[in-house]
Amino acid sequence: MLDVKFIRENTELVRQGLLNKNSKDAVDEILAADDERKTIILKNDELKAKRNQVSSQIPQMKKAGQDTSVVFAEMKRVGDEIAMLDGQLRGVEEKLENILRYTPNLAHSSVPVGRSAEQNVEVRQWLPEGFSFKSDFKVLDHIELGKKHSILDFERGTKISGSGFPLYMGKGATLERALINYMLDIHLHEHNYLEIFPPILVNRESMKGTGQIPKMEDDMYFIEKDDLFPVPTAEVPITNIHRDEILAEKDLPIRYVGYSPCFRREAGSYGKDSKGFLRVHQFNKVEMVKFVKPEGSYDELEAMVKDAEDILQALKIPYRILMLCTGDLSFSAAKCYDIETWSPAENKWLEASSCSNFENFQARRANIRFRKEDKKIEYVHTLNGSGLATSRLMVSLLENYQTPEGKIIVPKALQKYTGFELIG
RNA sequence: GGAAAGGUGGCAGAGUGGUUGAAUGCGGCGGUCUCGAAAACCGUUGUUUGCGCAAGCUUACCGGGGGUUCGAAUCCCCCCCUUUCCGCCA
Structure with a gap:
């Protein structure tokens, strides 16, 4: 959520910024x-002050036997x-909030201006x-490989749950588990x-806190009976750990990492990249979340990208880093590397990670602040x-x-986690 | 799923419908004492809205939402949550 005061003081900047996005x-x-x-508020507070002032005098008036009826x-x-x-106030505030x-x-300011993904900038490549x-x-694709070795079974996954719910078997299941453990370690x-191992079902407040609601609500699974949402990413429960809290400056930066399964309805994207693992309703993800002081947040972003790259380099998987342009940035992000x-x-690149700095946008929404040395309270950057x-990642x-x-x-890096060196 | 109890400041825990943001204790911070520390003692200690350069003034906040009242932490209604016991269960 943007700060109204900031908007007021920087109207042209905000106007242009919104256009860029x-x-x-x-x-x-x-x-x-x-x-x-x-x-x-001005008028209302005046009246309330008056009421409070008069109210405090009533006991004395009564004691003095004065007539209070007037x-x-x-x-x-x-x-x-x-x-x-x-x-009236409630009405306006609702409108503003909406x-x-x-x-x-x-x-x-370091993000390139652009309308769509075509204007994203490749920052580097590692082979x-x-x-x-x-x-x-x-080369065989991952579906053929999965079938050949009976390690992935998309048909049976579909039978059990529906399309987009992958079933891993045998060494495939072990490899998946090894990957998760390796990355966490x-x-x-x-x-x-x-390390965090968060709840996988979260309430509405948490979804609002990280911003999946209201904008992405259609893309979220929802358990109506209990008013709970299966998480689309561990970002939701992990960021909400500190919702409505005032953190101590000395505790920052806070860096959490956690594994969770992720559930996404992918509403409206049927038929697009939908085969095998390319677009699924349930997948596994290790997520990093940081709560930092505003002044260091962009260094922390670079470090976070590096942390993800370390994994790929150790696994020796070719990758590239993109800096998203303004038009391709997600709703809450101020800067993002894919x-x-x-x-x-x-024969193409597949998005395996996305690292974003939300500055204080998410912190405002989730009300996550910290107390500075001088006792002033400020929003953290997430x-x-x-x-x-x-x-x-498994595809690659x-x-x-x-x-x-x-x-x-x-x-090689995974072999001590799998206990085997070869599939097939 | 059944039954009961309870939700108050960082925590624990008071609170008769009227100067209650809220006693008290613990914790935190500052100080006295000390070579230093502990103990003891003294002081201090929330967030929030709006106005203001600031000091400050002001509003709101006792799980959430309604209601009664000139006035609600306190009375009434609805909802949520937590704990305990029983049942079921990985």
Whole structure:
């Protein structure tokens, strides 16, 4: 959520920022609602102050045996007016809140301006030694590989749950588990995160806190009976750990990492990249979340990307880093890097991670603050990034590690986690 | 699923419808004492709205939402949550 005060003091900047994010310019609407709100508050607070003042004198009047009926009648009128203003105020605040909830965060000044994904900027590429985009043999895609070795069974997954619910079997299941454990261990022991194992069903407040609601509500699974949402990412429960809290400056930065399954309805994207793992309703992800002081947040973002890259380099999987342009940035993000891994069979890059700095946009929504040395209270900056999502990673892993005979070598780094070196 | 109890400040725990933001204790912070520390003692200690350069003034907040009243932490209604016991269960 943007700060109205900031909007008021930087109207042109905000206008341009919203345009850059392909959002409508709601500045005038916001300021008008805010003006209206302030006018009502001014008048209302005056009346309330009067009522409080008179009320405090009534006990003395009664003690002195004075007649209170005139005062009571007067205060009754004041009370009615307050009730009316309270009603108006609620209306305006609701209106303002509604506009703000649908107003996206502004991009950081270092983000390239652009309308869509085509204007994203490739920052760097990392390829393992001896890697070539052209293979000497006919590569199988991850679905064929999965079938050949009976490690992935999309048909039976569909039978059990529906399309987009992958079933891992045998060494496939072990490999998936190994990946998750490996990534967690690296982040814990080498990158200094604290491990979190969060609840997977969260309430409405939590979904609002991180901003999945209201804008993305259609994309979320929802358990109506209990008013709970299966999480679309561990970002939701982990960020909400500190919802409505005031953190101590000395505790920052806080760095959490946690694994969770992720559930997404992917409403409206049927038929697009839908085969196998490319777009699924349930997948596994290790997520990094940081709560930091504003001044260090962009350094923390770079560090977070590096933390995700470390995993890919250790696994020797080719990847590239994209800086998203303003038009492709998500609703809450001020800056975001996508990490894409190479799929030889698809002959394209697949998004396996997304690391974002939300600045204080999410913290405002979730009300996460910290107390500075001088006792002043300020919003923290929140960041999160996948470190990483296993589904797309698994595609790249299986395809890049296949041999000409169609067997799959387990990456060296994972072998002590799997207990085997070869599939097939 | 059945029964009961309860939700008050960082925590524990008072609170007769009227100077109650709220006793008291613990914790935190500052100080006295001490070579230093502990103990003891003294002081201090929430968030929030609006106005203001600021000091400050002001509004709201005792799980949430309504209601009664001149006035609600306190009375009434609805909802939510937590704890305990029983049942079921990985």
